[in-house]
Amino acid sequence: MKVSLLLMFVCVFISACQQSDEQDLNGKQVVVTTGATDNAVSAESSSLPTDLIPASMQRAGDAVAGKHALINQPIVSCGIPLSAMKQLDANPLYTFSEREGEAAQLAYNLNLVEDEQGVQIAASNCLTCHAAPLFGELVIGLGNEFLDFTTNASAVVEQSGALVSGESETQAWEKFANRIAAIAPYIQMQTAGVNPANNLTFALMAHRDPQNMQWHEEPLIKPPPQLAPPVSVPPWWRMKKKHAMFWMGEGRGDHASIMMTAAILCADSKQDVQKLDAIAPDIRTYIESIEPPVYPFEIDSTLAQQGKKVFEDTCSACHGTYGEQVSYPNRIVPIDVVGTDPSLIEFAFGDGQAYVEWFNQSLFAELAQVYPSKGYVAPPLDGIWATAPFLHNGSVPTIRALLNSPTRPSLWRHEVTDSASKTQFNQSDLGWNFIDLANNAEASAGVGAAWVYDTRVKGYSNTGHQFGDGLSAAQRDAVIEYLKTL
Numbered sequence: 001m002k003v004s005l006l007l008m009f010v011c012v013f014i015s016a017c018q019q020s021d022e023q024d025l026n027g028k029q030v031v032v033t034t035g036a037t038d039n040a041v042s043a044e045s046s047s048l049p050t051d052l053i054p055a056s057m058q059r060a061g062d063a064v065a066g067k068h069a070l071i072n073q074p075i076v077s078c079g080i081p082l083s084a085m086k087q088l089d090a091n092p093l094y095t096f097s098e099r100e101g102e103a104a105q106l107a108y109n110l111n112l113v114e115d116e117q118g119v120q121i122a123a124s125n126c127l128t129c130h131a132a133p134l135f136g137e138l139v140i141g142l143g144n145e146f147l148d149f150t151t152n153a154s155a156v157v158e159q160s161g162a163l164v165s166g167e168s169e170t171q172a173w174e175k176f177a178n179r180i181a182a183i184a185p186y187i188q189m190q191t192a193g194v195n196p197a198n199n200l201t202f203a204l205m206a207h208r209d210p211q212n213m214q215w216h217e218e219p220l221i222k223p224p225p226q227l228a229p230p231v232s233v234p235p236w237w238r239m240k241k242k243h244a245m246f247w248m249g250e251g252r253g254d255h256a257s258i259m260m261t262a263a264i265l266c267a268d269s270k271q272d273v274q275k276l277d278a279i280a281p282d283i284r285t286y287i288e289s290i291e292p293p294v295y296p297f298e299i300d301s302t303l304a305q306q307g308k309k310v311f312e313d314t315c316s317a318c319h320g321t322y323g324e325q326v327s328y329p330n331r332i333v334p335i336d337v338v339g340t341d342p343s344l345i346e347f348a349f350g351d352g353q354a355y356v357e358w359f360n361q362s363l364f365a366e367l368a369q370v371y372p373s374k375g376y377v378a379p380p381l382d383g384i385w386a387t388a389p390f391l392h393n394g395s396v397p398t399i400r401a402l403l404n405s406p407t408r409p410s411l412w413r414h415e416v417t418d419s420a421s422k423t424q425f426n427q428s429d430l431g432w433n434f435i436d437l438a439n440n441a442e443a444s445a446g447v448g449a450a451w452v453y454d455t456r457v458k459g460y461s462n463t464g465h466q467f468g469d470g471l472s473a474a475q476r477d478a479v480i481e482y483l484k485t486l
Contacts, residue, residue: 077123094109186223210363212270406469412452
């Protein structure tokens with residue numbers, strides 16, 4: 001159901017504030033402890049004193065309550081009326097046994113909520129992007145790398161309008177349809193599998209007053225470009241190690257506050273945001289409790305031990321260490337060092353400054369501030385085997401190609417359009433089987449354009465991260481075997 005692709009924990013440019021005593025949106029006292037802004041650049045500053053991101057104290061929460069809130073509470077308060085959704089998605093493949101009544105029949109990425117007029121609504125939750133079926137089992141926290149954002153999001157919503165009845169249902173549908181229509185031009189991707197999270201956030205910000213959250217039909221600031229830069233969705237289980245939530249080191253400070261930016265599709269007042277603020281710390285705590293799935297195939301333990309040594313000598317300075325001695329540096333690698341696609345950074349320091357200013361004037365800035373960095377965070381690699389494709393834009397299909405940049409395909413597609421089949425997972429290369437279309441004219445004939453990844457498109461480049469190029473073939477084999485153990 002493509003309409004459920006529209007809500008996620010969206011990415012904004014968040015950074016650290018100085019140590020201070022603050023109050024959250026419900027008046028509770030919170031101590032947010034961070035260092036000064038590191039390797040972060042605002043409109044006023046260009047100094048990069050260090051590349052390590054400092055820790056911030058997070059609000060305490062309850063993990064059990066957090067999962068319950070995630071799959072039951074109105075994180076998003078608008079959507080498609082339940083009566084219409086039943087006709088559109090009568091037999092969802094994955095549901096939650098913890099739910100009761102009508103909610104138990106909804107797909108995992110939809111919550112049953114009730115609007116102010118008493119209309120039952122199927123509303124998106126965060127799991128559309130932050131959960132994925134893997135080998136027939138739903139894995140909460142795994143970024144879904146097979147979502148298709150290549151079509152107009154408004155089209156499906158418009159179709160659902162023919163299925164609603166009565167004044168109250170019609171009004172509920174119209175509110176959702178109008179919001180989606182406003183942002184749809186900015187979240188249509190060139191390739192299936194990549195995510196428009198950044199552009200989605202910016203499009204919503206453009207229509208909202210940052211201080212009172214009032215929605216305006218006409219944008220208050222210039223909307224983002226319609227060619228949305230692609231991002232890959234990091235797995236949630238990394239959050240227990242990360243000091244910043246997003247690829248450029250954004251998302252520092254109180255993570256629960258940052259997560260609430262998902263509410264700005266339908267939260268039209270400070271009071272609406274305060275309701276979300278009450279459950280956000282619980283959801284963050286649940287996210288931190290998630291563990292990665294264990295590699296389900298055989299591992300050569302001797303080869304993996306050899307790979308551990310190569311990894312620690314070559315990769316650990318940025319990606320950390322694992323096993324008995326666990327470390328993670330939270331390091332931003334400058335763009336001129338990592339060399340990966342710079343489109344996110346170029347926008348952040350160009351027209352994106354308007355969104356930096358929006359955030360810093362908003363309700364969400366009470367416990368966080370926004371400063372994008374001129375680099376990308378080297379992520380922790382727990383459960384990396386399950387997270388293909390790789391780099392921040394999902395441009396490299398396998399770990400083996402990531403470790404040997406000359407072998408990366410410039411035009412490629414997965415052989416499958418979902419992550420269901422174990423036989424389609426390449427155990428040798430760590431990633432899903434793919435076809436190199438640039439070197440296979442027969443395979444490229446008749447291929448749907450939506451599933452072709454073209455690295456020549458702006459934002460989709462597969463350059464950079466050449467740190468594995470100097471390894472021998474045997475060393476790459478060993479590192480890949482070791483990564484299966486993380």
